Amino acid sequence: xxxxxxxxxxxxxxxxxxxxxxxxxxxxxxxxxxxxxxxxxxxxxxxxxxxxxxxxxxxxxxxxxxxxxxxxxxxxxxxxxxxxxxxxxxxxxxxxxxxxxxxxxxxxxxxxxxxxxxxxxxxxxxxxxxxxxxxxxxxxxxxxx
Ligand code: DQA
Numbered sequence: 001x002x003x004x005x006x007x008x009x010x011x012x013x014x015x016x017x018x019x020x021x022x023x024x025x026x027x028x029x030x031x032x033x034x035x036x037x038x039x040x041x042x043x044x045x046x047x048x049x050x051x052x053x054x055x056x057x058x059x060x061x062x063x064x065x066x067x068x069x070x071x072x073x074x075x076x077x078x079x080x081x082x083x084x085x086x087x088x089x090x091x092x093x094x095x096x097x098x099x100x101x102x103x104x105x106x107x108x109x110x111x112x113x114x115x116x117x118x119x120x121x122x123x124x125x126x127x128x129x130x131x132x133x134x135x136x137x138x139x140x141x142x143x144x145x
Contacts, residue, residue: 001143003136004068005034007049008056008076014101022101025129033129034136041140053078057088064092070139071096072132079104079114086115095142097135100125 007027010017015026031047038045046068048059056078063071071094078085079100089096096116103126104111117123122138124131 001069001140002044002046002067003038003070003072003139003143004059004063005031005045005047005132005136006056006059006071006073006075007047008074008078009051010076011074012049012051023128030129030132034132037133037136038140043140043143045136053082053084057084060085060088060092060094063094068094069143070094072099072135072139073097073116074099074101074132075116079116080110082115086119089116090119095121097121097139098123098125099131099135101128101131102126 011027014022014030015024027049034047035045050056050059060071071089073096075082075085075098079098098114098116098120104114106126114123121142124135127134
């Protein structure tokens with residue numbers, strides 16, 4: 001099985017970016033941990049971060065060609081703005097889980113709406129970096145069914 005983790009804008013700054021909101025764990029730490037968990041369960045895991053909407057879309061289109069089975073995505077601020085990201089996820093029809101480090105429902109009004117949530121298999125938010133690990137475990141369980 002093959003799982004792709006997609007990280008949207010500004011997530012490359014994790015660790016130093018508003019640590020009270022997003023925690024002190026870096027993106028590299030998160031990806032390393034996910035890689036270990038996937039390896040232990042014989043799952044192929046790739047990660048990708050971009051600050052650019054079009055690059056995220058291109059990567060998701062490529063995932064279809066590559067035969068990726070599942071996507072875990074933190075779309076960052078594009079969660080609240082991007083019809084194009086919704087369209088590509090719907091278009092490739094690869095099941096995906098949406099992850100947010102922070103509790104987007106506890107913050108500004110504009111963060112409460114997601115263009116992706118209603119077409120996601122599930123949404124995890126507010127649990128910090130461990131949210132990705134939970135999403136990965138759920139994805140692996142689903143793929144092994
Ligand atoms: C985020 C929440 C978004 O509202 C914000 O724009 C981010 C990160 C999170 O992980 O909590 O960049 O997706």
